[in-house]
Amino acid sequence: MNKLSQQPVFWFIVGSQHLYGEETIKQVEVHAREMALYWNNETNWPAGVVYKGVVVSSDQIKKLLSEANHDPSCAGVISWMHTFSPSKMWIAGLRDYKKPYLHLNTQFNRDIPWNEIDMDFMNLNQSAHGDREHGFIGARLRMPRKIIAGYWKDAAVLDRMEAFMRVAIGIRVGQTLRCARFGDNMRDVAVTEGDKVEAERVFGWSVNYYPLGDLVSFVEGAADGDINAIMDQYHQRYDFKTDDLDAVRYQAKLECGLRGFLDQGGFQAFTSTFEDLHGLEQLEGLAAQNMMLDGYGYGAEGDWKTACLTHVMKKMAEGLNKGTSFMEDYTYHLEPGHELVLGAHMLEVCPSIAAGRPAIEVHQLGIGNRKPPARLVFEGASGPAVLASLVDMGGRMRLIVNDCEAVTPLQQMPKLPVARVMWKPEPNLQTSAEAWILCGGAHHTVMSYALNSTHLRDFAEMTGLEFIHINQDADIQALKKELLWNELAFKLNMQP
Numbered sequence: 193m194n195k196l197s198q199q200p201v202f203w204f205i206v207g208s209q210h211l212y213g214e215e216t217i218k219q220v221e222v223h224a225r226e227m228a229l230y231w232n233n234e235t236n237w238p239a240g241v242v243y244k245g246v247v248v249s250s251d252q253i254k255k256l257l258s259e260a261n262h263d264p265s266c267a268g269v270i271s272w273m274h275t276f277s278p279s280k281m282w283i284a285g286l287r288d289y290k291k292p293y294l295h296l297n298t299q300f301n302r303d304i305p306w307n308e309i310d311m312d313f314m315n316l317n318q319s320a321h322g323d324r325e326h327g328f329i330g331a332r333l334r335m336p337r338k339i340i341a342g343y344w345k346d347a348a349v350l351d352r353m354e355a356f357m358r359v360a361i362g363i364r365v366g367q368t369l370r371c372a373r374f375g376d377n378m379r380d381v382a383v384t385e386g387d388k389v390e391a392e393r394v395f396g397w398s399v400n401y402y403p404l405g406d407l408v409s410f411v412e413g414a415a416d417g418d419i420n421a422i423m424d425q426y427h428q429r430y431d432f433k434t435d436d437l438d439a440v441r442y443q444a445k446l447e448c449g450l451r452g453f454l455d456q457g458g459f460q461a462f463t464s465t466f467e468d469l470h471g472l473e474q475l476e477g478l479a480a481q482n483m484m485l486d487g488y489g490y491g492a493e494g495d496w497k498t499a500c501l502t503h504v505m506k507k508m509a510e511g512l513n514k515g516t517s518f519m520e521d522y523t524y525h526l527e528p529g530h531e532l533v534l535g536a537h538m539l540e541v542c543p544s545i546a547a548g549r550p551a552i553e554v555h556q557l558g559i560g561n562r563k564p565p566a567r568l569v570f571e572g573a574s575g576p577a578v579l580a581s582l583v584d585m586g587g588r589m590r591l592i593v594n595d596c597e598a599v600t601p602l603q604q605m606p607k608l609p610v611a612r613v614m615w616k617p618e619p620n621l622q623t624s625a626e627a628w629i630l631c632g633g634a635h636h637t638v639m640s641y642a643l644n645s646t647h648l649r650d651f652a653e654m655t656g657l658e659f660i661h662i663n664q665d666a667d668i669q670a671l672k673k674e675l676l677w678n679e680l681a682f683k684l685n686m687q688p
């Protein structure tokens with residue numbers, strides 16, 4: 193059984209000390225239980241919170257954080273110092289702690305009880321300084337951590353806690369992520385290359401090559417009943433704008449083979465390349481699109497970094513009802529005042545980002561030298577989104593994120609036989625493109641309407657990546673300095 197089949201939970205740990213006596217610690221415990229109960233009952237968080245106790249000694253903290261490391265259901269720890277908890281006793285535990293860590297600086301009582309407040313109240317409700325002591329040890333140990341301050345029922349605080357959880361879930365998913373590469377990357381392409389050993393060290397992603405012939409055996413062995421079931425799903429999900437049902441059925445057969453191969457090997461992501469199609473009759477268009485909709489990570493031309501990142505971001509975004517897809521910057525619209533990017537791919541854009549119901553069409557494909565492949569054609573939804581690219585700088589990975597506003601295409605494109613999205617990148621096309629090119633961002637990206645730059649910044653911080661954010665304040669000269677300083681910081685083995 194895959195150890196991730198256990199639902200993730202977050203451990204809530206409350207720090208204190210013996211100084212205050214049993215009564216105070218009991219009171220802290222009652223409050224902490226009430227908070228965990230509230231979060232579990234009143235939020236739509238993607239994971240539950242398990243209250244793990246009030247900790248008051250170094251041995252106790254070390255034991256609990258060690259258990260957090262080793263318990264596969266624990267996706268991260270949320271800590272809070274209701275009272276004061278001297279931080280030397282946290283050193284041994286935190287030094288060895290490996291999972292995402294949220295330091296919540298909150299207070300059980302929202303308001304000061306003006307008429308009743310006395311020193312007992314102050315001694316119980318002293319996170320204002322208890323959490324500063326805890327903050328110091330996090331800083332002193334240079335530990336990556338998310339810090340959220342505010343009242344624990346406040347909607348904005350709850351939203352930020354949810355975002356932390358989603359990132360931690362993405363990191364957890366990565367620990368067991370397996371990606372099958374059918375074929376290598378496209379010949380001579382540089383940006384889709386990368387250090388797979390480093391990726392496994394940093395993220396846990398296991399990326400390996402598998403001969404296409406092995407996949408072809410699965411495709412040829414697909415059972416009619418299974419192919420029919422996938423055809424039924426195509427009818428449920430999409431319109432058919434083609435009479436070439438044989439071509440569509442071949443994609444269903446291809447999907448059957450892909451799912452069979454991936455499920456048998458425990459893979460959640462895959463790559464393909466049109467340069468190596470061996471015994472396949474079509475490049476996997478519709479098949480890859482339909483599988484992405486179900487959460488599989490996909491990268492074209494052997495791009496395993498984008499395939500893995502697509503899966504991880506889809507898992508972070510699960511339940512948000514907004515799309516996340518493999519994407520490529522394809523063509524510009526440079527009309528002054530209306531500069532836009534047209535994003536698409538030869539075939540493989542995920543229908544989770546479609547504005548309406550996608551249609552299956554069959555068209556000739558000039559590249560790949562195979563039969564005309566069936567693919568989904570649609571326009572992307574409008575709204576705010578992010579584009580993320582992971583590149584290998586040699587010695588470290590860099591995650592580049594550009595905020596954008598996806599828009600309805602200015603006009604119809606009746607002869608374009610692929611799914612397409614248009615967006616205005618922040619701060620504008622010119623500065624965005626110059627910044628993106630300056631820091632080496634790829635033409636392949638993951639586009640997400642569900643996540644924002646905070647999710648990806650936190651992901652980068654928790655995994656020790658370099659993070660570059662191109663947003664409405666982007667400035668090329670400032671970015672040049674940031675890249676230079678980052679280069680130095682990483683050479684000195686410091687994280688910026």
Ligand code: MN
Nearest residue numbers: 492493520636
């Ligand atoms: Mn491509």
